């Protein structure tokens with residue numbers, strides 16, 4: 001479906017839901033699922049960390065070549081309004097075994113939305129990503145890491161058992177640690193973005209990725225696939 005048509009449909013559905021349509025009710029005969037589980041860091045003694053890359057704005061062919069070479073596992077959290085015009089860029093990254101996960105339709109601030117609004121953002125992107133990549137996501141990353149109890153409920157109702165935040169973040173200038181000792185620890189989830197050249201201030205996505213990989217290796221850690229450590 002063309003992106004503009006899809007966005008128009010999304011806005012229409014959102015408007016209908018906001019008007020009070022009861023589309024949020026659980027399926028007939030089924031109890032609502034437990035709220036999604038929130039994860040900031042994976043409890044593990046394995047000397048591994050996890051790489052997550054968000055939004056999907058930039059398309060850097062060199063990054064695809066690099067990840068083919070390194071074979072480092074990572075998870076992509078894609079937003080339709082940022083990645084939707086070029087989903088096919090992510091196909092070779094997906095073909096390497098890297099999962100495409102849910103980062104909402106419009107990168108909305110979920111905590112400002114009603115249950116129906118949150119559900120439209122989350123369930124809407126579930127359907128889009130399943131159509132585009134042939135797999136239904138199992139993880140949600142709320143934009144900006146902003147979530148509330150409604151988010152956990154809406155995520156579960158959209159078929160997502162886990163909401164993933166992060167415990168360290170890779171910025172264009174280097175790694176920002178979440179722990180006071182300024183080191184990575186087993187189970188850390190690292191937030192990274194498909195940064196645009198403008199956001200990278202003269203470096204490239206590939207160069208920033210190489211820097212990150214070196215930092216991880218220097219601390220005696222390797223990168224594992226997040227989905228292998230979380231419920232599906």
Ligand SMILES: [Zn+2]
Pocket residue numbers: 054055103107143144
């Ligand atoms: Zn984001």
